[in-house]
Amino acid sequence: MNMKIRKVSIEDLDSVTEVESRCFPMSEAAKKESLEQRIKTFPGSFFVAEIDGKIIGFINxxxxxxxxxxxxxxxxxxxxxxxxxYQAIFGLDVIPEYQKQGIAAQLMNHMIEVSRLTGRKGVILTCKDKLIHYYEKFGFENKGVSKSQHGGAKWYDMILEFY
Ligand SMILES: CC(C)(COP(=O)(O)OP(=O)(O)OC[C@H]1O[C@@H](n2cnc3c(N)ncnc32)[C@H](O)[C@@H]1OP(=O)(O)O)[C@@H](O)C(=O)NCCC(=O)NCCS
Structure with a gap:
């Protein structure tokens, strides 16, 4: 599998919107306008995974x-x-047919590496209880239930500190 991770560009907006809508329920999925604002504001911390020119996942x-x-x-x-x-992670998405092949892990490791190299103190994210064990594998620590009410779900605060 010829998978490439690269920085996002504005031309990717439709593809990342499609990926987001396939990975999250409507109440939680970021809207196109929001993804557009993110691409324009922090392209340096928005990466896509591409196979043969098709975007199949991203992290931002x-x-x-x-x-x-x-x-x-x-x-x-x-x-x-x-x-x-701190580098925050708003979304880590891989479309269903490419899941469980380590693609999200490569995206996460890429984000962690870039954050480390650019001198951040660490990486933070929120996740549902079923993914706590997954993020712990990268070294994230569970800080308990988050104040976030995003999409009406229950979220946990996770942090990976570099020192
Ligand atoms: C969560 C999500 C990003 C994971 O993507 P993924 O590419 O499947 O992730 P990985 O392949 O790195 O790991 C997923 C599981 O597959 C396993 N796996 C990785 N490579 C594998 C392989 N070659 N063969 C079998 N299993 C493998 C991992 O160990 C992991 O197992 P675990 O859940 O028991 O820890 C993806 O399921 C998704 O987009 N879900 C919907 C959106 C979402 O919930 N995002 C996270 C919210 S912050």
Whole structure:
């Protein structure tokens, strides 16, 4: 499988919107306008996985000085602080037919590596209980139930600190 991870570009907007709608229920999926704002605001922390020119997954998130994600971050890309301490992860998506082949893990490792190399203090994310064990494999620590009400679901705060 010839998989490539690269930085997003605005031409990818329709493809990433399609991937997002296939990975999340409508109440949780980021809308096209929101993804467009993210691509324009933090292209340096938005990566896509591509196979033979087709986008099959992506990872993205703003940079912040907070150690936990709060809901306004998802809808307001202007909360991005380009020289902030922590890389947030808003979404990690791989379309169903390419899941369980380690593609999300490669996207995550890429994001962690870039964050480390650019001098961040760590990476933060929120996830549902069924994915806590998955993120722990990358070294994330579970900090308990998040204040986030995103999409009406229950989320957990996870953090990976580099030191
Ligand atoms: C969560 C998600 C991103 C994972 O994507 P993925 O590419 O399947 O992830 P990986 O392949 O790295 O790992 C998934 C599982 O497959 C396993 N796996 C990885 N490579 C494998 C292989 N070659 N053969 C068999 N299993 C494999 C992993 O160990 C992992 O198992 P686990 O759940 O027991 O820990 C994907 O399922 C998705 O997009 N879901 C919907 C959206 C979502 O919930 N995103 C996360 C919210 S923040």
């Amino acid at each position: 998130g703003c940079i912040t000085n907070e150690k936990t994600i709060y809901d306004e971050m998802f809808s307001d890309a202007n909360l991005h602080i380009s020289n902030g301490d």
